[in-house]
Amino acid sequence: MKKFSLHPLTWWIWSLAIAISVARVNSPIxxxxxxxVMGVIVFTQREDAPWSKSFMWSLKLAVSIxxxxxxxxxxxxxxxxxxxxxxxxxxxxxxxxxGIRIGGAVTSExxxxxxxxxxxxxxxxxxxxxxxxxxxxxxxxxxLPLYVYEFGVTLVIATSVLPQVVTSVGRIRQAQRLRGQKTxxxxxxxxxxxxxxxxSLARSLNLAAAMDSRGYGISRLRSRYRxxxxxxxxxxxxxxxxxxxxxx
Amino acid sequence: xxxxSNVSLIYPHSTTTVLENLNLExxxxxxxxxxxxxxxxxxxxxxxxxGLVPHHTGGILAGDVSVDGLSTREVKxxxxxxxxxIVGQNPLHGFVADTVEEELSFSMEAxxxxxxxxxxxxxxxxxxxxxxxxxxxxxxxxxxGEQQRVAIASALVMHPKVLVLDEPTSALDxxxxxxxxxxxxxxxxxxxxxxxxxxxxxxxxxxxxDRIVHINxxxxxxxxxxxxxxxxxxxxxxxxxxxxxxxxxxxxxxxxDMRRMTEPLRESIPLQAPISSPPKxxxxxxxxxxxxxxxxxxxxxxxxxxxxDNEIVAVMGRNGAxxxxxxTTIAGVGAQASGTVRIHSVDSxxxxxxxxxxxxxxxxxxxxxxxxxQSVAKECSQADNDNQIAIGTTQDLLxxxxxxxxxNAHPRDLSxxxxxxxxxxxxxxxxxxxxxxDEPTRGLxxxxxxxxxxILIEFARVFDRAVVIATHDVELVAELATRVIFxxxxxxxxxxxxxxxxxxxxxxAPQVSKVMAPAPWLTVHDVVSALGSSN
Numbered sequence: 198m199k200k201f202s203l204h205p206l207t208w209w210i211w212s213l214a215i216a217i218s219v220a221r222v223n224s225p226i227x228x229x230x231x232x233x234v235m236g237v238i239v240f241t242q243r244e245d246a247p248w249s250k251s252f253m254w255s256l257k258l259a260v261s262i263x264x265x266x267x268x269x270x271x272x273x274x275x276x277x278x279x280x281x282x283x284x285x286x287x288x289x290x291x292x293x294x295x296g297i298r299i300g301g302a303v304t305s306e307x308x309x310x311x312x313x314x315x316x317x318x319x320x321x322x323x324x325x326x327x328x329x330x331x332x333x334x335x336x337x338x339x340x341l342p343l344y345v346y347e348f349g350v351t352l353v354i355a356t357s358v359l360p361q362v363v364t365s366v367g368r369i370r371q372a373q374r375l376r377g378q379k380t381x382x383x384x385x386x387x388x389x390x391x392x393x394x395x396x397s398l399a400r401s402l403n404l405a406a407a408m409d410s411r412g413y414g415i416s417r418l419r420s421r422y423r424x425x426x427x428x429x430x431x432x433x434x435x436x437x438x439x440x441x442x443x444x445x
Numbered sequence: 446x447x448x449x450s451n452v453s454l455i456y457p458h459s460t461t462t463v464l465e466n467l468n469l470e471x472x473x474x475x476x477x478x479x480x481x482x483x484x485x486x487x488x489x490x491x492x493x494x495x496g497l498v499p500h501h502t503g504g505i506l507a508g509d510v511s512v513d514g515l516s517t518r519e520v521k522x523x524x525x526x527x528x529x530x531i532v533g534q535n536p537l538h539g540f541v542a543d544t545v546e547e548e549l550s551f552s553m554e555a556x557x558x559x560x561x562x563x564x565x566x567x568x569x570x571x572x573x574x575x576x577x578x579x580x581x582x583x584x585x586x587x588x589x590g591e592q593q594r595v596a597i598a599s600a601l602v603m604h605p606k607v608l609v610l611d612e613p614t615s616a617l618d619x620x621x622x623x624x625x626x627x628x629x630x631x632x633x634x635x636x637x638x639x640x641x642x643x644x645x646x647x648x649x650x651x652x653x654x655d656r657i658v659h660i661n662x663x664x665x666x667x668x669x670x671x672x673x674x675x676x677x678x679x680x681x682x683x684x685x686x687x688x689x690x691x692x693x694x695x696x697x698x699x700x701x702d703m704r705r706m707t708e709p710l711r712e713s714i715p716l717q718a719p720i721s722s723p724p725k726x727x728x729x730x731x732x733x734x735x736x737x738x739x740x741x742x743x744x745x746x747x748x749x750x751x752x753x754d755n756e757i758v759a760v761m762g763r764n765g766a767x768x769x770x771x772x773t774t775i776a777g778v779g780a781q782a783s784g785t786v787r788i789h790s791v792d793s794x795x796x797x798x799x800x801x802x803x804x805x806x807x808x809x810x811x812x813x814x815x816x817x818x819q820s821v822a823k824e825c826s827q828a829d830n831d832n833q834i835a836i837g838t839t840q841d842l843l844x845x846x847x848x849x850x851x852x853n854a855h856p857r858d859l860s861x862x863x864x865x866x867x868x869x870x871x872x873x874x875x876x877x878x879x880x881x882x883d884e885p886t887r888g889l890x891x892x893x894x895x896x897x898x899x900i901l902i903e904f905a906r907v908f909d910r911a912v913v914i915a916t917h918d919v920e921l922v923a924e925l926a927t928r929v930i931f932x933x934x935x936x937x938x939x940x941x942x943x944x945x946x947x948x949x950x951x952x953x954a955p956q957v958s959k960v961m962a963p964a965p966w967l968t969v970h971d972v973v974s975a976l977g978s979s980n
Contacts, residue, residue, distance in 0.1 A: 412526030
């Protein structure tokens with residue numbers, strides 16, 4: 198499919214509108230549909246760049262949040278009457294904690310409710326993950342005003358260093374495997390995390406120094422080498438976003 | 446142009462001063478080379494120029510540094526951006542944009558220059574650095590040499606008067622390094638740009654330098670012309686060591702000078718081949734029809750080779766020729782590959798855990814990837830533990846390899862050479878059958894390289910092991926390798942004894958051999974022993 202060259206703000210506006218609609222309608226089915234739509238857009242429009250992986254990352258994160266949230270929602274909290282699916286042993290809490298119950302009967306109502314809430318929250322995450330996936334953070338930075346210098350520096354560092362972190366993880370794990378270390382389990386995370394943290398910190402400082410010595414933030418005004426144009430395509434996507442917002 | 450007056454620098458929590466009472470004036474259009482052992486403060490000196498030290502790093506600075514009349518006390522690094530272009534050690538770590546053009550425009554946009562000025566300057570910079578064909582490419586897809594050129598171009602668009610470069614050729618192959626340096630030379634001569642450069646591989650840069658600042662590591666510095674400094678400096682390229690060994694009055698700084706000075710000598714020495722390579726007895730690594738593909742691009746193209754014990758094989762080739770892919774695949778952790786690699790008849794991919802450790806030792810490009818403990822002592826005991834060997838073995842090994850490392854130091858605080866030594870002792874403590882090193886000389890000074898060569902030669906000779914090393918450093922290869930495999934675009938284009946391969950290519954020939962041609966000598970040691978036996 199043809200890839201459109203769009204203004205970096207376009208997909209963010211679109212995602213924001215979709216996210217507001219999902220939150221307003223509060224329906225898990227609509228939320229899932231929105232995730233599906235974003236998925237189609239991402240897979241047809243994204244470029245082959247480090248940040249385009251952020252959709253998959255946000256999807257993975259969302260699934261794990263959903264699982265944890267559902268588990269907690271089912272096992273802790275006020276019981277909701279309904280059809281019992283199975284019963285967990287009840288953990289007895291001291292008397293000064295009334296109204297809270299851990300374990301007990303798991304009803305299908307309770308499960309669906311926990312799931313439905315989780316799906317909506319997680320879909321918001323995925324929608325913004327999709328927007329991040331579709332827009333080059335560097336291009337986005339160029340259209341954002343330069344009022345907040347620190348914010349700009351942070352954004353550049355986060356977006357440049359994070360993709361590098363992903364490649365570093367692979368490299369360090371490979372090195373550790375060669376040292377005969379296991380790459381599964383909690384300890385392996387510590388072994389990877391320490392060199393990784395050191396490296397990312399050093400890199401961030403380097404990058405901040407580089408930006409500083411190149412005069413970033415010295416002038417309060419910023420000129421544009423090639424202004425990023427706003428096309429009809431951008432307008433139509435934004436109009437669609439507004440229509441979706443109005444309908445919901 | 447640049448004036449250091451009574452500059453002293455000390456970092457907090459450090460007992461040694463980095464610089465002590467440095468007085469230095471650099472004139473416009475000078476090419477100044479900063480040399481010194483690793484960790485002696487070369488980078489600090491460079492970063493003092495635009496005030497990154499101490500504005501960014503902390504540290505106590507006495508005295509004053511001023512550039513074109515602006516003192517770094519009063520102006521922050523950004524305020525000097527129009528005067529000073531700074532290119533860091535690894536350009537990839539300093540890039541802020543996606544494409545070459547956007548990267549070039551970054552600092553001009555930040556300085557709010559008018560669009561038509563920017564257009565003009567970008568065209569100029571692209572032409573100057575011959576980057577025109579790459580202007581809309583993604584920076585991450587460029588080769589190391591191209592990235593270095595982009596970094597220099599993005600500094601040049603500001604029309605700086607001073608260009609500061611920290612080890613600009615350390616990651617580059619000899620040809621790409623030559624490209625970058627000749628561009629710098631042209632800038633100095635055509636635009637009267639002031640260039641300050643720190644570099645370990647003196648053989649590459651010394652011919653271009655007008656003056657040398659030698660940092661001794663204890664805070665003292667000596668400044669002088671290359672001839673002057675090279676008379677006494679312990680840090681010297683092989684060509685200077687050759688001049689000293691031959692007892693010449695002047696240290697020759699270029700191959701041309703040295704050839705002129707050694708003409709009578711060369712005619713008098715009989716041609717004599719240096720020691721031949723060890724016999725190939727037991728095959729250790731057998732590589733058969735190895736093909737590696739990344740995203741439809743072939744990194745290796747049906748490569749076959751056999752490596753024997755007692756061999757030190759240098760894998761050479763331009764950046765991106767497939768060296769790292771070959772090495773990781775030999776170690777058995779590479780990407781999907783077709784074909785086989787067998788180490789002592791065992792498929793390297795099937796190696797696991799402890800068996801792998803005892804079969805293959807691998808030092809990655811960043812030796813610190815292997816390290817994760819909080820102190821050198823813990824790192825050593827962890828290695829003892831992993832290998833189930835007597836407590837203290839690794840530590841003893843480390844003391845043999847690089848003496849004088851504090852056991853309580855954090856691995857991160859060691860110098861590059863010490864860190865490599867630690868990684869080496871951790872890997873060697875399991876006594877692997879094969880040792881693989883991926884570009885170990887990045888950031889190493891001559892002293893550390895000498896130690897490395899000694900360790901590797903000992904390991905191969907004493908234990909009858911095979912060593913495979915990927916490197917751009919021809920001088921190191923000349924010192925230690927018995928065989929060179931030359932990769933280009935995923936193919937082995939040459940494979941043979943070091944002497945044949947290095948002498949057949951002018952770009953990869955070491956300095957000594959260029960001076961002594963047609964005699965087949967690669968190192969100062971070769972020449973001296975040939976001279977000794979002929980007398």
